[in-house]
Amino acid sequence: MDKQAQAVDAEERPVTITRGPSWAVIGIFLLLLVAGLAYARAFMMPVVLAVLLTLVFGPVRRRMGRLGIAPGIAAFLIVGTLLGGGAVGVGSLAVPAADWIERAPTIGWEFRRKLYELRGATEGVRKAAEQLDKLTSGGDTGTEETGVQRVRVEQDSNAFSLAMSVPGILAQVVFTLVLLFFLLASGDMFYEKIVHVLPxxxxxxxxxxxxxxxxxxxxxxxxxxxxxxxxxxxxxxxxxxxxxxxxxxxxxxxxxxxxxxxxxxxxxxxxxxxxxxxxxxxxxxxxxxxxxxxxxxxxxxxxxxxxxxxxxxxxxxxxxxxxxxxxxxxxxxxxxxxxxxxxxxxxxxxxxxxxxxxxxxxxxxxxxxxxxxxxxxxx
Incomplete structure (x- = not known):
């Protein structure tokens, strides 16, 4: 009777089947992950960059701690050095970059002209010169004003778009440096918490x-x-x-x-x-x-x-x-x-x-x- 009861219990007991995640589920997860990273790029970019910089400068901060320097002071020195180096680099590139941006239309025209010369397309160079003469001389006033106005609007719109993007870039740089400072100043706190949580x-x-x-x-x-x-x-x-x-x-x-x-x-x-x-x-x-x-x-x-x-x-x-x-x-x-x-x-x-x-x-x-x-x- 015991064997029969055990057989009946075995038949009535539900069978649990454990299955790993299917490839479809993994694919959907990866697609959602990429979409989430793209959607939250303004937040994720400085966070990821700050975490990587924390891992990079972690040994430096730890070595400074062995010399008796507090984590907060070490973090201030590291972030200040990065900020100073970035300011020197931006200052070195600012004047030439501004000059190149201002001369961009002339550089583009000169580049196309020399390419035409290299190809031996003298007719194309002549037409380009005639069009340039019409734009700079007193030819067709209506056409000239229309063309000059169109170029001016495009240049102003590009400069305006670049100027509008600068505050966002500066905000992300400041957020990255502030987060890096807090992560470095916290010392080994996150490692201690990981050690405490693991079983x-x-x-x-x-x-x-x-x-x-x-x-x-x-x-x-x-x-x-x-x-x-x-x-x-x-x-x-x-x-x-x-x-x-x-x-x-x-x-x-x-x-x-x-x-x-x-x-x-x-x-x-x-x-x-x-x-x-x-x-x-x-x-x-x-x-x-x-x-x-x-x-x-x-x-x-x-x-x-x-x-x-x-x-x-x-x-x-x-x-x-x-x-x-x-x-x-x-x-x-x-x-x-x-x-x-x-x-x-x-x-x-x-x-x-x-x-x-x-x-x-x-x-x-x-x-x-x-x-x-x-x-x-x-x-």
Whole structure:
């Protein structure tokens, strides 16, 4: 009878089937996540940037704490240094950038004229000159006034749009710096809270090890890349001075800043040097040489210098880096391009400590890193 009762109970007991999330649910979640990040970009961009900067400067703040400097004072010094460096960079670029923006219509016309000359389209140059003469002379008064009024309205509207976007950009910069100050001034408070919340000692130790490893690798990455970019900027500035390009120091500063964006920044620098060379120099040969020099310097940096000094533990899959940079550029514009690579470094470091994500970590790493020992993360 007992066996029959047990059989009846087994038949009446509900069967619980546990199923993991389906691919459809995961796909919907990812789409909603991307849509949410795009919708909340004005809030998420400074938050993500402040968190990454906190991880980067966390070891610096901790080292200053060993010297007896309070977290609040250390945070003030770090944020003040960043603010001063940013002000110097903006001040160095403000006057040449304003001059280039003011001369943009003339530069565009001159660039098109020289391209027509290079193509041998003398008829196109003649027509362009006639149209320019009509706009600047006393020809058809009604047409001239209409054309000049149209150009003036377009320039004023562009300047007005740029002026209206400045307060929003400044607000995001201030929000980022204030949040960075509070995060640095809080010390290790968030790490202590994570340790307090996690249930087991093993999980607590793993969480602290992951956080410190991400801090160490991001700090090392930023310091190494900044040093390499500074050398690249000096080399680009000297080469532009050698080829008699206008404002060679500005090219050096732009090369330093643009090289924080992998691949896309170098391409933009090459294109900019070619356009300025076409406008400023006399012949096509003279205009191409600065662009070739810029491309050669960035190629040497990307193929030999950066892989040697960055180290294997920070090398990433080039295809994934390019896709990530372009994706975040579409999602968050310039800020997205800047945070894309540090985010990949943080994600890969996180994957190295989680066995379930080990495959994703190998996928994000560069070729030849698959056989690297996970315990050897500092090499």
């Amino acid at each position: 087991t000692f093993k999980n607590k130790r793993l969480a602290v090890r992951i956080a410190h490893d991400i801090e160490r690798k991001l700090s090392r990455y930023l310091l190494t890349i900044s040093t390499i970019n500074a050398g690249l900027g000096i080399a680009v500035g000297l080469s532009m001075w050698w080829f008699e390009m206008p404002n060679p120091a500005i090219f050096g500063i732009l090369a330093f800043l643009l090289n924080f964006v992998p691949y896309v920044g170098a391409l933009f620098g090459v294109g900019l040097s070619f356009v300025v060379g076409i406008v400023s120099l006399d012949s096509l040969g003279e205009a191409i040489v600065p662009a070739i020099a810029y491309f050669a310097l960035t190629s040497c940096e990307g193929q030999f210098i950066t892989p040697y000094f960055v180290g294997r533990s920070l090398q990433l899959n080039t295809v994934v880096v390019f896709l990530c940079v372009t994706f975040f550029a579409w999602l968050w514009s310039v800020v997205g391009m800047l945070v894309a690579t540090p985010l990949l470094v943080a994600v890969r470091t996180f994957c190295e400590h989680i066995p379930a994500l080990e495959g994703l970590g190998h996928f994000l790493s560069a070729r030849g890193n698959e056989a690297q020992d996970p315990a050897d993360n500092g090499t």
